[in-house]
Amino acid sequence: MRLSPSLFFTTNCEPALTFYEQCGLGRGTILLRWGDNDMPLRTEAMRGKVLHARFEGPGVLFHASDNDDAEPMKGSALMLEFDDLTAMRGLFNRMGEAGRITVPLARQVWGTRFGMLVDAFGVQWMFNCPNE
Known part of the structure; x- marks a missing residue:
């Protein structure tokens, strides 16, 4: 078993992942977009935003996505x-x-x-x- 947190952004997941990569935390290894290649699309406003991403670095693994109903991160770090x-x-x-x-x-x-x-x-x- 391994814990792999998932970070939810409203519409800025891709810039966040780019920032983490530029900081040297790791790199994105998977990036799927809302509405691309028959991926689901909840709202037209989400088209092209990140549906699912995997980010990996030495000792680092997390997932991330854009969700228009995401709430700010609270109660954990x-x-x-x-x-x-x-x-x-x-x-x-x-x-x-x-x-x-x-x-x-x-x-x-x-x-x-x-x-x-x-x-x-x-x-x-x-x-x-x-x-x-």
Whole structure:
């Protein structure tokens, strides 16, 4: 068994996936669009938006799609665990540029380097590294 979260966007899934790829998180490996090649179409406004995407990187796997009834992400975050503090800082800074840092990267009372941010697409991310 493996947990593979699915991120729901209203209409900006593709720009979010492009952003994650540019940040170095991984790359999209599957992209299906609403209304293309006999794919279903709920509303004409969704034509060409992302019906289903798979995004993969080292230790990263999630799915994503555009859904006109999607709600902002609440009550959860995606946790990225690192062995390399420099790599974590780099990704944290890139992903936080257009977003909002909610917990700056710092050594926490439990002994690890940890930080949180909400990216420009409303997805909450947690970063953790036990190594110095």
